[in-house]
Amino acid sequence: MTEVRIPPPLRESATAGDLLALLRAGRASTRADLRTATGLSRTAVVARVNALTEAGLLRLGAELASTGGRPAGSLVFNTAAGIVLAVAIGRSRSQVAVYDLGGTELAASAVDHEIGAGPDEVMPGVADQLRQLMTDDLPPVLGVGVSLPGVVDSERGVSVDTPVMAGWDGVALAPYLLDVADAPLFLANDADTMARSEYLGHASTFRDLLVVKASTGIGLGVLADGRIISGSRGGAGDLGHTKVPEAAGRPCRCGDVGCLETLAAGWALVARLREEGRTVDHIRDLVAQALVGDAEAKQMLRESGRQVGELLAVAINLLNPQAVVLGGDMAAAYDVYAAGVREAVYARASALATRELQFLPATYGDRAGLVGCAALALDEVLSPAAIDARLARART
Numbered sequence: 463m464t465e466v467r468i469p470p471p472l473r474e475s476a477t478a479g480d481l482l483a484l485l486r487a488g489r490a491s492t493r494a495d496l497r498t499a500t501g502l503s504r505t506a507v508v509a510r511v512n513a514l515t516e517a518g519l520l521r522l523g524a525e526l527a528s529t530g531g532r533p534a535g536s537l538v539f540n541t542a543a544g545i546v547l548a549v550a551i552g553r554s555r556s557q558v559a560v561y562d563l564g565g566t567e568l569a570a571s572a573v574d575h576e577i578g579a580g581p582d583e584v585m586p587g588v589a590d591q592l593r594q595l596m597t598d599d600l601p602p603v604l605g606v607g608v609s610l611p612g613v614v615d616s617e618r619g620v621s622v623d624t625p626v627m628a629g630w631d632g633v634a635l636a637p638y639l640l641d642v643a644d645a646p647l648f649l650a651n652d653a654d655t656m657a658r659s660e661y662l663g664h665a666s667t668f669r670d671l672l673v674v675k676a677s678t679g680i681g682l683g684v685l686a687d688g689r690i691i692s693g694s695r696g697g698a699g700d701l702g703h704t705k706v707p708e709a710a711g712r713p714c715r716c717g718d719v720g721c722l723e724t725l726a727a728g729w730a731l732v733a734r735l736r737e738e739g740r741t742v743d744h745i746r747d748l749v750a751q752a753l754v755g756d757a758e759a760k761q762m763l764r765e766s767g768r769q770v771g772e773l774l775a776v777a778i779n780l781l782n783p784q785a786v787v788l789g790g791d792m793a794a795a796y797d798v799y800a801a802g803v804r805e806a807v808y809a810r811a812s813a814l815a816t817r818e819l820q821f822l823p824a825t826y827g828d829r830a831g832l833v834g835c836a837a838l839a840l841d842e843v844l845s846p847a848a849i850d851a852r853l854a855r856a857r858t
């Protein structure tokens with residue numbers, strides 16, 4: 463009988479970008495590891511590693527030995543080779559931050575604006591804040607991650623349906639930031655970026671997650687099998703504008719009537735309190751009152767959680783997630799809000815879907831949007847294809 467020898471996996475096509483991805487993911491740390499992982503020849507690995515090193519993307523372990531670094535021969539991703547900018551645009555406040563290529567925040571700030579302000583009012587302020595954060599000693603900006611409430615067209619980098627932020631639809635955002643950073647801009651929905659931050663926060667151990675953003679509006683980020691689901695037109699997770707019987711006839715800020723938001727969104731709760739003559743400017747004021755024990759505020763938040771939970775139960779039965787993450791301003795009063803959500807979910811979702819279901823607060827709290835925007839930009843600018851294109855440009 464002849465012995466059949468099974469050859470090792472041959473991936474002669476593995477590029478420098480692929481090798482960097484293996485090193486970043488911790489699946490290789492030396493040239494020998496890279497040969498084993500890819501089946502590339504010694505010469506091919508050396509050539510690709512040299513290209514990455516010359517581009518400043520890799521450092522050799524020996525260079526780092528003086529700082530108590532890695533053993534000689536090891537290859538280390540140089541997280542200081544560039545930066546990405548993160549811009550989480552909200553209805554009344556936008557957060558901005560600078561991150562290194564390892565995802566560490568270097569500087570951050572926030573800018574308040576009028577609710578409903580358009581891009582011409584908001585974006586110059588955002589650009590100013592970023593300019594102040596960017597000190598002269600920083601490496602080049604490789605990309606900018608931006609999130610917006612509402613439906614976005616990530617290909618074109620524009621909002622396509624943000625009824626609650628007038629004037630943003632179809633407006634390209636990149637030109638506003640061109641003199642801050644001549645780098646590609648990547649745009650995503652705010653709940654989607656929050657879901658991205660949770661994937662990161664749980665070290666990818668959760669592959670199926672629902673992430674509720676309960677703030678002025680109500681959005682849902684969906685992570686299914688490790689991928690953010692945006693839907694065919696970017697509209698996946700638009701939970702807040704689902705019609706519910708209890709809201710029949712109530713006018714919504716989206717122009718329609720009967721939406722969940724008219725009962726449960728931060729803006730609706732604030733409006734109700736104002737009608738009662740109470741002084742509240744923002745949903746954060748109501749949450750602050752709940753946190754110091756105000757019974758009515760707690761009751762309102764719990765009821766909002768319950769309303770959201772009723773629709774969430776359908777999504778839970780549909781997608782069978784491992785966990786539901788509750789984030790956004792309202793979930794800052796986590797115990798109260800989560801109690802309402804759980805009450806409705808356990809009453810409505812199937813026993814199978816809820817048996818091992820976990821409820822969790824947002825890993826990064828009120829920084830979740832920024833972390834998600836940074837992760838979005840890093841995924842794009844460090845993808846194998848983007849790295850290979852970068853090296854090709856450097857050669858010409």
Ligand SMILES: [Zn+2]
Pocket residue numbers: 702703714715716717718721723
């Ligand atoms: Zn609506």
